[in-house]
Amino acid sequence: MRAAPALPISRPLAGGPSLTRSVAVLGGGVLLLAVVLVAAVGLGSVGIGLDQTARILAHRLLGLPIDASWSPAAETIIFDLRLPRVLTAMLVGGGLGVAGTVFQALLRNPMADPYLIGTAAGASLGAVAGIVAPLLLPALALGATTAWWGIGMVQVLAFAGGLLTVLLVYTVARGAGGVQVVTLLLTGYAVSSILAAAVALLMFLSGRALGAIFAWLMGSLAGASWSALAFAAPLVLLSAALLLLRWRRLNVLLLGEAAAAHLGLDIEREKLVLTALATLATSAAVAVSGTIGFVGLVVPHLLRLAIGPDHRLLLPASFLLGAALLAAADLGARLAGGIPVGIVTALLGAPFFLWLLRRSRAARLAA
Amino acid sequence: MTALVELSGVQFGYGSRRVLEGVDLTVQRGELVALLGANGSGKTTLLRLLAGTLRPDQGTIAIAGRPLGAWRRHELAQHVAVLPQQLDLPAGFRVAELVEMGRAPHARRLFGASAEDEAAVERALLDAGALDLAHRSIEELSGGERQRVLVAMALAQEPELLLLDEPTTHLDVAHQVALLASIARLRRSRQLTVLAVLHDLTLAAAFAPRVALVHDGRLLADGTPHEVLSQQRVRQVFGVATQMAWTADGRPHLVVELPSAAQDQALASPGRA
Numbered sequence: 001m002r003a004a005p006a007l008p009i010s011r012p013l014a015g016g017p018s019l020t021r022s023v024a025v026l027g028g029g030v031l032l033l034a035v036v037l038v039a040a041v042g043l044g045s046v047g048i049g050l051d052q053t054a055r056i057l058a059h060r061l062l063g064l065p066i067d068a069s070w071s072p073a074a075e076t077i078i079f080d081l082r083l084p085r086v087l088t089a090m091l092v093g094g095g096l097g098v099a100g101t102v103f104q105a106l107l108r109n110p111m112a113d114p115y116l117i118g119t120a121a122g123a124s125l126g127a128v129a130g131i132v133a134p135l136l137l138p139a140l141a142l143g144a145t146t147a148w149w150g151i152g153m154v155q156v157l158a159f160a161g162g163l164l165t166v167l168l169v170y171t172v173a174r175g176a177g178g179v180q181v182v183t184l185l186l187t188g189y190a191v192s193s194i195l196a197a198a199v200a201l202l203m204f205l206s207g208r209a210l211g212a213i214f215a216w217l218m219g220s221l222a223g224a225s226w227s228a229l230a231f232a233a234p235l236v237l238l239s240a241a242l243l244l245l246r247w248r249r250l251n252v253l254l255l256g257e258a259a260a261a262h263l264g265l266d267i268e269r270e271k272l273v274l275t276a277l278a279t280l281a282t283s284a285a286v287a288v289s290g291t292i293g294f295v296g297l298v299v300p301h302l303l304r305l306a307i308g309p310d311h312r313l314l315l316p317a318s319f320l321l322g323a324a325l326l327a328a329a330d331l332g333a334r335l336a337g338g339i340p341v342g343i344v345t346a347l348l349g350a351p352f353f354l355w356l357l358r359r360s361r362a363a364r365l366a367a
Numbered sequence: 368m369t370a371l372v373e374l375s376g377v378q379f380g381y382g383s384r385r386v387l388e389g390v391d392l393t394v395q396r397g398e399l400v401a402l403l404g405a406n407g408s409g410k411t412t413l414l415r416l417l418a419g420t421l422r423p424d425q426g427t428i429a430i431a432g433r434p435l436g437a438w439r440r441h442e443l444a445q446h447v448a449v450l451p452q453q454l455d456l457p458a459g460f461r462v463a464e465l466v467e468m469g470r471a472p473h474a475r476r477l478f479g480a481s482a483e484d485e486a487a488v489e490r491a492l493l494d495a496g497a498l499d500l501a502h503r504s505i506e507e508l509s510g511g512e513r514q515r516v517l518v519a520m521a522l523a524q525e526p527e528l529l530l531l532d533e534p535t536t537h538l539d540v541a542h543q544v545a546l547l548a549s550i551a552r553l554r555r556s557r558q559l560t561v562l563a564v565l566h567d568l569t570l571a572a573a574f575a576p577r578v579a580l581v582h583d584g585r586l587l588a589d590g591t592p593h594e595v596l597s598q599q600r601v602r603q604v605f606g607v608a609t610q611m612a613w614t615a616d617g618r619p620h621l622v623v624e625l626p627s628a629a630q631d632q633a634l635a636s637p638g639r640a
Contacts, residue, residue: 014467015467016464016467016479016480249471255454259454261418261420264440264441264443309460
């Protein structure tokens, strides 16, 4: 029988990351987010000092009794234009970060992002149909300007398109023994291809709406508003919170489906619940921003390298970093003259991802 | 002794291919039973049925007197653990974190671990001889160390029944013996009931007081290694001739007769023979 060796350090054996570590990681994330918030709200084509920005935010958001020494125009720019846009960027970035983390664990595929199983294609078709329909059928023009739940028809159709497509993909991929991950991926690919063809056809027929379609497909936060934020925020935040509560199941899923089942997980039910929640967050995010790439792919990878794969820390950190990154990228897009933010995330995200790939491969070879 | 595992008339097929043709097997609490048989004979299927990941087409399976269908998944995982032959362990975790995943079916705390969880993880690491690995990261482990970590993970579930699915397949001979010796020891110290699918007949005979031979979807023989492992049965099941010797306590040692050079040629190029 082996003698029990004395432990070199009496670190606890169970219970996950220490309190110090959790506070450091999540506190750092919140701090980063606060810095990005003030910078992104304060910077723009109209110069409003950072101190004034901070005072306006403190007055309006925290209700602090501060003398209104600023112009009403400055307050409008900060509060009605920039703030909803920055908060939408944070919500979308956070939602995509969490959904990306979940899909990578669920599909056990490092290339997985929140759009992979049809959300992007479905939402795109919905949005493009919403943009084009009033042009092709003038009778619909009236409906297009009507706001439903405070948001436009394009957003509603994008949201519904994302959800319905994943529902379709999931149903088609479901066999007698449940849903196989490979089948799910391939079905998602096939269905996405069909929908992409439909999007291309609509673009061909769209005429003068092509610019609007293109901006949506590239992903843009230019249309952000308080009402759209009020629609998407509860959906994204609730899904993200429910996903965080499933951290233990996500960890166990990393062992593979058979081992997870032996550890008591109802695999088929869990796959359905995780797919539904992550798709809900993704669809709500996409509805108010278009298809912004690379955030949902890069953020989970970067964080896994930095803080490890334990989902109880990884999920909240993914939200914080995704939020900070997209808000910063959108600031860059605004300062670059208002290009779609999706172009910024692709330009910065893809080379960064390549670097990450080479770095982690080098680390594996060295080990 | 009372029965922990009772199978009666169990039939199972994948689609139209029947694998089990009616298996009856009763395992008492505290027994160590080796399941032997050729590839494709249905022994791994039998294990999966017991783990609850497959459902029988016909017949009944009961664990601790309760039909398997009446167990909820996480309840079953509190009583039954599986040690696989290999597992793709996810990178980035420390050994202790991985072993803590064995506590998943018992988890009560929303984010942390309870005192019972901590105690169970430590006991599991100690019993599996992996306490010194606790703070190592998964990527640094050798094959034998990984297998000890998997044992610790299964023990952290604090099961009554431990199912082994060809656990020695990827180990060298010394680690095979070490693993089975530790399982035999744990069976006594933790009052475990163990059902193990094994390939090496001599190793099975050395460690299992009872062996069950699965052939063509049925139990061909069930008893002590001495009763079950005859030259004639081994030839019937595996299609090979053996030389046998017996230890003082009646456990067989098997040496498989290798084919002659001529047969060898025929085996190497079956199409042209």
